[in-house]
Amino acid sequence: xxxxxxxxxxxxxxxxxxxxxxxxxxxxxxxxxxxxxxxxxxxxxxxxxxxxxxxxxxxxxxxxxxxxxxxxxxxxxxxxxxxxxxxxxxxxxxxxxxxxxxxxxxxxxxxxxxx
Amino acid sequence: xxxxxxxxxxxxxxxxxxxxxxxxxxxxxxxxxxxxxxxxxxxxxxxxxxxxxxxxxxxxxxxxxxxxxxxxxxxxxxxxxxxxxxxxxxxxxxxxxxxxxxxxxxxxxxxxxx
Numbered sequence: 285x286x287x288x289x290x291x292x293x294x295x296x297x298x299x300x301x302x303x304x305x306x307x308x309x310x311x312x313x314x315x316x317x318x319x320x321x322x323x324x325x326x327x328x329x330x331x332x333x334x335x336x337x338x339x340x341x342x343x344x345x346x347x348x349x350x351x352x353x354x355x356x357x358x359x360x361x362x363x364x365x366x367x368x369x370x371x372x373x374x375x376x377x378x379x380x381x382x383x384x385x386x387x388x389x390x391x392x393x394x395x396x397x398x399x
Numbered sequence: 400x401x402x403x404x405x406x407x408x409x410x411x412x413x414x415x416x417x418x419x420x421x422x423x424x425x426x427x428x429x430x431x432x433x434x435x436x437x438x439x440x441x442x443x444x445x446x447x448x449x450x451x452x453x454x455x456x457x458x459x460x461x462x463x464x465x466x467x468x469x470x471x472x473x474x475x476x477x478x479x480x481x482x483x484x485x486x487x488x489x490x491x492x493x494x495x496x497x498x499x500x501x502x503x504x505x506x507x508x509x510x511x512x513x
Contacts, residue, residue, distance in 0.1 A: 329500050
């Protein structure tokens with residue numbers, strides 16, 4: 285059972301570079317989201333999607349774009365990397381609207397360093 | 400303002416000791432979740448509590464939801480090195496547009512040494 289798969293696991297970028305963090309889930313979950321985790325800040329929501337074709341901003345969306353063309357995939361794009369985006373990024377999925385089960389399944393994370 | 404306050408922030412104990420960590424808020428929640436995150440991994444759900452006063456047990460871990468559904472505690476009996484990790488409490492965001500987005504506390508980092 286793959287669950288939620290994130291790639292890459294580690295990445296180093298130079299300031300101003302762009303990249304895409306990949307996230308795929310094989311559980312047919314409706315809801316997907318991206319978080320960043322920083323020391324002393326906990327997990328903060330960047331963007332989320334309640335279904336294919338529908339995305340919205342979380343609490344820290346600036347500098348990031350997302351799209352949801354399929355149920356399975358939810359990539360996160362960094363448009364022009366900045367040192368402040370150095371963090372560990374987690375993708376998560378859950379069953380979504382209409383389900384009483386709100387358990388979130390997380391990927392293993394992508395550790396990003398911007399120099 | 401942090402919605403969920405977790406305490407203590409750090410805890411270092413020896414194997415066999417008991418411990419309790421807390422998750423507090425001034426808001427009322429319909430449910431609350433506890434996750435454990437091991438180094439280099441994503442959080443994994445331990446339990447969801449729904450009813451005020453509810454107590455759930457998971458082996459040596461005991462979870463309690465406050466009567467007023469504003470707070471929760473996690474008690475570990477006879478801690479083992481395998482319990483080491485970051486313990487996070489989480490609730491669903493109140494904005495209905497955000498669907499099932501979770502709001503996390505900052506976590507309690509637990510280290511259990513042999």
